[in-house]
Amino acid sequence: MSEIVDHATPHTYRPRGRRRLAVLVAGTAAALAAALMSPSSATQPAAGPDDQPWTNASLSPDARAAALLEEMTLEEKVELTTGDQGEAPSAFYNAPIERLGIPELRMADAGGGIAARGWTLPDTGETATAFPAGAALGATWNPRLARRYARAVAVEAKATGHAMLLGPGSDMGRQPFWGRIAEGMSEDPFLTSELTTPYVDAVQDESVIANLKHYAGYTQEVDRGNAQDSIIDPRALREVYTAPYADAIAKADLGSVMCSFNEVNSVFACENDLLLDTILREELGFTGFVITDFGAIHSTEPSIEAGTDMETGTDAFYGDALLAAVQDGRVPESLVDRSVLRILRTMFAIGVFEGDYTMTSIPVTEHGRLARRVEDQAITLLKNDGVLPLRRRVxxxxxxxxxxxxxxxxxxxxxxxxxxxxxxxxxxxxxxxxTGMRVRYAAGNDMVNGTSMIETADMTAVPSTVLSPEGGAGDGLTARHYGNTTFSGDPVTRTEAQVLYDTGFTAGVPAFANLYSSQVPPVPDVGGTGVAAGQSVAYTGTLTAPATGDYRLGLTGWGDATATLDGEEIIDMTGGPGRQAVEATVSLQRGESYDLRIEYAATQPLVALQPGSLLLQWSPPRRAVSPAIAEAVRQARRSDVAVVYARTYESEERDRVSLKLPQSADRLISAVAAVNPRTVVVLSSGGPVTMPWRGQVEAVVQSYPGGQEEGSSLARVLTGAVNPSGRLPMTYPVSEQQLPPGIENPWDNIGDTTVEFSEGVNIGYRGYIASRTRMLYPFGFGLSYTRFSYRGLRTSTLRAEGRRESTTVRVRVRNTGRRTGAEVVQLYAGPLPGLDAPARKLVGFAKVTLRPGRAAWVRIPVSRRSLSYWDDASSSWVTPRGRVRLLVGSSARDIELAGAITVR
Incomplete structure (x- = not known):
């Protein structure tokens, strides 16, 4: 087996012959004439009909777009800039304009695969390959694998009839509570850029428009629809939050950008001239088109003036409103022309007009294998005291x-x-x-769901196995759902495992029921009223105490709720807006059953997409163990090894209230580890979690949301068939209280829509290092079943000016263990000379695979841009001259070698 080095940069991107649109709106006739005189059109014979020159594929995209624009009516132009609603197959869709041969533009909700949105394939229905999440791809630290991943997603986009992919996600993982943290690649702009750029390039090589999102500074769900305002300084805006867009534009000719929900410096992203015109188009040279996220647009004139080209998801501000604004003289038609040219030019350049998007079968087996390969390289070993890999003696x-x-x-x-x-x-x-190994199973707890995201740090959902419905048979409570908030009329009655009431986006009910399958039965639509209209539910049954002592019982959510125990009201959660958390302490006797009644009315939506949510939670005495945990302990005591799988639940529209594991998982892990020291914890979380039990277990494995082959990859890593090579794409804090300056739980400030990004460029690990805040696990961390040594750091000079854009750093890496394995060699720069810069920032990396005892010189390119900074005074990028400290290591904290590079 030969040694393999996957360099992070520079990439070689295959040109697709696309030219930047030079003339946008200086009169469409002039634009057409200029485009037709371009070299690509002057040297090629016309091939299209005389009355439709834009069908001639030999002409340049500019010429074709300009020619087509000349033939469009104002109404057709506005139609192209407006997503279709009503009868459209999905929210992100533009119908064809058949008179002119403009094809439909069907956009796929995607990133880790194609979401089910109104399409059905002959062999697989509305299913597609569920690839590992963006954070898992980030954990591979492998740009070449990102390209393969992206190509497969693009192939499935075409197979499901889509010409545009709403992805990838390039949002920075700024704070660990974010519900969408796993959709992005990492907390670091360099790593994110190195993975999103080949992703974009591979997608567009398949004649699918890539849509990089969300632009920009979008890092939380709390108040995302309430004008949440990201206050970001000019330098951080460019060095951190728009950096992935810069690379994707320069190296992959990015076709589309999605503007985000939030404001940036008090101006909505979709009407922000600084973001869309100054930075995106003037500074970065973007020639594609900008679309809105669902409901992210808030105006007509300011949005089209700033450069938002297409309203998607809604039709509130373009469509008829834009048409009227042009007819009234409030919006010049030239601005509409500008947007139309951008859309058409991109569609021509990427091949949408000639592309075949007929729905067809997808390569299920091939793409399943690729999903497994990605997850193989993503799984990150955080702790191993020798129990892994599992040996034959197990x-x-x-x-x-x-x-x-x-x-x-x-x-x-x-x-x-x-x-x-x-x-x-x-x-x-x-x-x-x-192998003959006996494998037992014990549930131990209850399944996570959207309501798990609102568990508080000091409590957890009351487990189903301490609850009994009316009649006493089975676990859970009797639930009566009413089609109003007054508990009147005929209810829908059923048994539910826990008090987990949730409606709206996160629950998938009602309008989003097709988003994903919940493990908890959805709230029923009683009498056709629709759950968003306001319903109520009464839970009745008994609670049986597993131990004698004081129990803290609590209700949390939004709306009005009460709890009674043996006929006495113990909790009153009524009258308050927003998320509430109300609790009471009760003394219970072991084995005694207490009548429990919870009444809830969804009277006070948190936001429109979250009309109702309620969770019954508790903090029991230390010795109280639910029957499910007791059974897990019994099985763990009988087994050589215990493997505990613990999940979080993450989704857009909601942030996590706490970083702890939900559904009694912390208590479960501690109880199992107390009887079986050979306990392995598998964490399938999108972001960081706290680990109060870390010292009790022998191994911790991070799998992220690992896609449809997650189990296969985990088994391969646990048994040693695969040597783990994943590295963390984000920093794990020691506790929720030990976060770097500027980072707060967004739930603590709900309603205060101003979010100060006061850390500036010190995002993620940079902030931890700058503030000397202890990290549980640092960015870039990950263990292996083998060991590596570093020596011989060699650098060369980099010139701040001139034609050469990069230099190379070399380091000798040796596998000193007994297993073939892959190491991610990480290169960090110290502070830039004469500048307030991060104490440490990633500027290069390479993933090298080595056999036992073998060594290789790893070459890591260092670009001039990675050592530059944005100077607001001159409105330009500046590369400072002097000596820059370089640090080579296996994580942002674990440094093996130090040296310096001279910039002249």
Whole structure:
């Protein structure tokens, strides 16, 4: 086996012959004449009909767009800038303009695969390959693999009839509570750029327009629809939040950008002239088109003036409103022409007019293997005291966790209905069949869901196994759902495992029921009223105490709720707006059953997309163990190894209230580890979690939301068939209180829509290092089943001016262990000379695979841009001269070698 080095940069991107649009609106006749005189059109014979020159594929995209614009009526131009609603197959869709041969523009909600939105394939229905989440791709630190991943997603986009991909996500993982943190690649702008750029390039090579999102400074869900205002200084805006766009434009000719929900410096992103005109088009040279996120547009004139070219998802401000604004003289038609040219030119350049988007079958097996390969390289070993890999002497193992028989996936627009799934339990049982190892299973807790995101830090959902419905048979409570907020009329009655009432976007009900399948039955639509209109529910049954002592019982959510125990009201959560958390302490006796009644009315929506939510949670005495945990402990005591699978739940529209594991997982892990020291914890979380049990277990494995082959990859890593090579794309804090300056839980400030990005360019690990805040696990961290040594750091001079854009740093890496493995060699720059700069920032990396005892010189290019900074005084990028300290290591904290590079 030869040694393999995957360099991070520079990439070689294949040109597609696309030219930048030089003349946009200086009179369409002039634009047409200029375009037709371009070299690509002057040297090619006309091939299209005389009355439709834009159908001639030999002409330049500029010429074709200008020719087509000449023939469009004002109404048709406005139609092209406005997404179709009503009868459209999905929210992001533009119908064809058949008179002119303009094809439909169907846009796929995507990133980790194609979401089910009104399409059905002959063999696989509305299922597609569910790839690992963006954070998992980030954890691979492998740009070449990102290209393969993206190509497969693009192939499935075409197969499902889409000419445009609403992805990838390039948002920075600024704060760990964010519900969409796993959709982006990382907390670092350099790593994110190195992965999103080949992703964009590969997608557009398949004649699918890539739409990089969300532009810009979008880092939380709390108040996202309430004019949340990201206050970002000019330098951080360019060095951090628009950096991935810069590379994707320069190296991959990015076709489209989605403007985000939030304001940036008090101006909505979709009407922000600084973002869209000054930075995106003037500074970065973007020639594609800008679309809105669903409901992110708030105006007509300011939006089209700033450079938003297409309203998608809604038709409130373009469509008839834009048409009237042009007819009234409030908007010059030349601005509409400018947007139309951008849209058409991109469609021509990427091949949409000639592309074949006929729905067809997808390569299920091939893409499933690729999903597994990505997850193989993403899984990150955080701790290993020797229990892994599992040896042949392991005769029995117990897999624990209610979610161990499903795979980790995200909710919201990132959700995909998979073609098939291999859970950890499935894969471990297969290992058992092949090796003779006995594999047991115990649920231990309850499955996570959207309501899990609102568990508070000091409490957790009351488990189903301490609850009994009316009549006493089984677990859970009797739930009566009413089609009003007064508990009147005929209810829908059923047994539900826990008090987990949730409606709206995160629950997938009602309008978003097709987004993803919830493990909790959705709230019923009683009498056709629609749950968003306001319903109520009464839960009745008993609670049986597993131990004697004081219990803190609590209700949290929004709306009005009460709790009574043995006929006495103990909690009153009524009258307050926003999210509430009300609790009471009660003394209970072991084995005693208490009548429980919870009444809830969804009277006070948090926001329009979250009309109602309620969770019954508790903090029991330390010795109180639910029957489910007790059974897991029993099985763990009988087994050589215990593998506990713990998930979080993440989705757009909601941030996590706490960084702890939900559904009693922390208590479950501690109880299992107390009886079986050989406990392995698998974390299928999109972002960081706290680990109060870390010192009790022998191994911790991070799998991220790993897609439909997550279980296969986990089994391969746990048994040693795959040597883990994933590295963290984000920093894990020690606790929720130990975060770097400027980072706060957005729930703590709900209603205060101003969010100060006071850390500036010190995002993520940079902020931890600058403030000397302790990290649980640093950015870039990950263990292996082998070991590596570093020596011989060699650098050369980089010139601040001139034609040479980069230099190369070399380091000798040796595999000193007994297993073939891959190391991610990370190169960090110290402070730039004479400048207030990050104490440490990533400027290069390479992933090298080495056999035992073998060594290789790893070459890491360092670009001039990575050592430059934005100077607001001169409105330009500046490369300072002098010596810049370089640090080489296996994470942002674990540095092996130090040196310097001279910039002249």
């Amino acid at each position: 005769r029995s193992a117990v897999v624990i966790g209610a979610d161990a028989d499903v795979t980790g996936r995200l909710g919201g627009s990132f959700a995909v209905k998979p073609t098939y799934e291999v859970s950890l339990l499935d894969a471990m049982r297969d290992v058992g069949r092949r």
